[in-house]
Amino acid sequence: MDRPFGLLAELTYACPLQCPYCSNPLAMDDYRQELTTAEWLRVLAEARELGVLQLHLSGGEPLQRRDLAGIVRRASELGLYTNLITSALGLSARRAEELRTAGLDHVQISIQADEPVLSDRIAGTPSFARKLAAARLVKKLGWPLTLNVVLHRENMDRVAGVLALAEELAADRIELANTQYYGWARRNRDGLLPSRAQLQRAEAAVRAARERLKERMEIIYVIPDYYSRYPKPCMGGWGRRQLTVVPNGDVLPCPTAHDVPLPRASVREQSLAWIWTQSPLFQQFRGTGWMPDPCRSCDRRELDFGGCRCQAFQLTGDAARTDPVCHLSPDHGIVAEAVRTANEPSRPGDTAPSQPGDTAPSRPASGVLIPRPHPSRPGRR
Amino acid sequence: MNDPRPEPVPAAVGAARPRLASHARLRFDETRQKHVLLTPEAVSVLNDTGAAVLRLCDGQRTLAEIMADLRGRYDRVPEHEVERFLGLLAARRCVEISHG
Numbered sequence: 001m002d003r004p005f006g007l008l009a010e011l012t013y014a015c016p017l018q019c020p021y022c023s024n025p026l027a028m029d030d031y032r033q034e035l036t037t038a039e040w041l042r043v044l045a046e047a048r049e050l051g052v053l054q055l056h057l058s059g060g061e062p063l064q065r066r067d068l069a070g071i072v073r074r075a076s077e078l079g080l081y082t083n084l085i086t087s088a089l090g091l092s093a094r095r096a097e098e099l100r101t102a103g104l105d106h107v108q109i110s111i112q113a114d115e116p117v118l119s120d121r122i123a124g125t126p127s128f129a130r131k132l133a134a135a136r137l138v139k140k141l142g143w144p145l146t147l148n149v150v151l152h153r154e155n156m157d158r159v160a161g162v163l164a165l166a167e168e169l170a171a172d173r174i175e176l177a178n179t180q181y182y183g184w185a186r187r188n189r190d191g192l193l194p195s196r197a198q199l200q201r202a203e204a205a206v207r208a209a210r211e212r213l214k215e216r217m218e219i220i221y222v223i224p225d226y227y228s229r230y231p232k233p234c235m236g237g238w239g240r241r242q243l244t245v246v247p248n249g250d251v252l253p254c255p256t257a258h259d260v261p262l263p264r265a266s267v268r269e270q271s272l273a274w275i276w277t278q279s280p281l282f283q284q285f286r287g288t289g290w291m292p293d294p295c296r297s298c299d300r301r302e303l304d305f306g307g308c309r310c311q312a313f314q315l316t317g318d319a320a321r322t323d324p325v326c327h328l329s330p331d332h333g334i335v336a337e338a339v340r341t342a343n344e345p346s347r348p349g350d351t352a353p354s355q356p357g358d359t360a361p362s363r364p365a366s367g368v369l370i371p372r373p374h375p376s377r378p379g380r381r
Numbered sequence: 382m383n384d385p386r387p388e389p390v391p392a393a394v395g396a397a398r399p400r401l402a403s404h405a406r407l408r409f410d411e412t413r414q415k416h417v418l419l420t421p422e423a424v425s426v427l428n429d430t431g432a433a434v435l436r437l438c439d440g441q442r443t444l445a446e447i448m449a450d451l452r453g454r455y456d457r458v459p460e461h462e463v464e465r466f467l468g469l470l471a472a473r474r475c476v477e478i479s480h481g
Contacts, residue, residue, distance in 0.1 A: 054419060081419035106421045144402075172404070172474075
């Protein structure tokens with residue numbers, strides 16, 4: 001059996017932002033009994049033992065945990081590569097220095113757009129200026145800077161501006177990743193899924209920036225899987241390379257597998273090694289034996305692993321079906337219909353892309369996007 | 382759109398001084414008993430020779446000096462393979478090559 005390379009640690013689902021594209025689960029209250037510091041430190045040791053080499057610290061907003069630097073320090077001592085994925089709200093100079101001292105290797109900061117009106121509207125809170133200040137702080141402290149931008153219908157036409165901003169901030173990498181439709185993003189899908197014309201314009205902007213910045217910045221661009229012919233090779237295979245531990249200690253083969261109907265596995269009840277090697281949750285979709293047709297006989301079965309189990313479950317009610325994104329899936333009509341709707345000539349919800357300096361009232365396009373709520377944390381640790 | 386990786390950087394010349402990028406970490410993984418190169422989004426499992434080459438990439442030694450060091454330790458040092466290896470890692474931004 002393969003050993004996992006990466007652990008995604010979702011430390012808390014509390015977050016000061018309310019992005020409607022968030023992939024956190026809708027039932028966030030189910031995850032409020034957060035692991036303690038001691039429990040996380042044990043999980044890190046077990047993860048290293050199991051073969052994990054990379055630790056991605058995320059959430060929610062991981063900076064909401066006051067014990068973050070302690071977690072980073074232990075991870076560094078264990079030899080893990082530590083990567084903080086943050087909104088940057090709460091990344092003060094003091095906390096940044098503390099994390100630097102603790103051995104944090106890399107920081108990824110999310111931005112929502114290239115200008116404050118749209119960015120703050122998507123984030124649901126004034127945050128753009130603080131993000132820029134934090135990005136500059138990251139560079140000043142000598143970390144490499146990665147910017148993460150989740151793309152969707154409302155910011156898709158701003159890709160050129162986002163790339164120019166990244167250049168101005170001297171980012172080393174930028175990840176322009178289209179929204180994945182899980183959690184709150186699934187609920188808001190019809191307001192988020194871009195049109196084909198928007199995608200084509202964004203791709204042209206990416207090509208131009210790659211040409212211009214090729215020595216200076218790495219530009220990663222991920223298309224929305226709804227527009228691809230074949231599904232994404234989710235997690236590089238179920239229970240094969242990565243695992244996720246969510247705030248209450250549940251362990252998932254994929255960060256969006258909260259609701260897949262299999263017995264839950266928790267670090268509060270079992271060891272990480274048992275969960276990885278023995279639990280029904282991790283065993284169920286390992287390898288290719290579980291596959292139905294058309295995957296079973298497809299020569300891509302070892303390339304895309306039947307696509308995403310969580311997406312299959314979400315769209316068809318059966319996690320063992322072919323990911324409906326695949327054009328060979330018998331359920332592909334579900335995805336095709338969403339794409340068709342996104343490409344209707346005029347949609348009442350659409351607003352013209354806002355321009356820098358635009359002071360027009362900023363409200364979600366016809367109110368179709370539901371902001372992700374931001375529950376506070378049950379208690380400080 | 383595909384996400385094509387950049388072309389390998391043209392083979393490093395003898396006077397170039399390669400250096401591991403600041404965000405990359407070279408480690409020995411006790412669990413797998415393998416050398417690994419860690420970056421934000423990837424783990425690359427290295428063979429012993431690859432790790433030996435990277436250990437010499439300190440930004441001080443020139444490529445020619447790295448080759449000389451390797452020749453002192455290995456019977457056969459296929460120079461074009463070392464150059465290709467470093468070129469690929471440079472294209473993935475794991476290695477920075479200063480031509481100064």
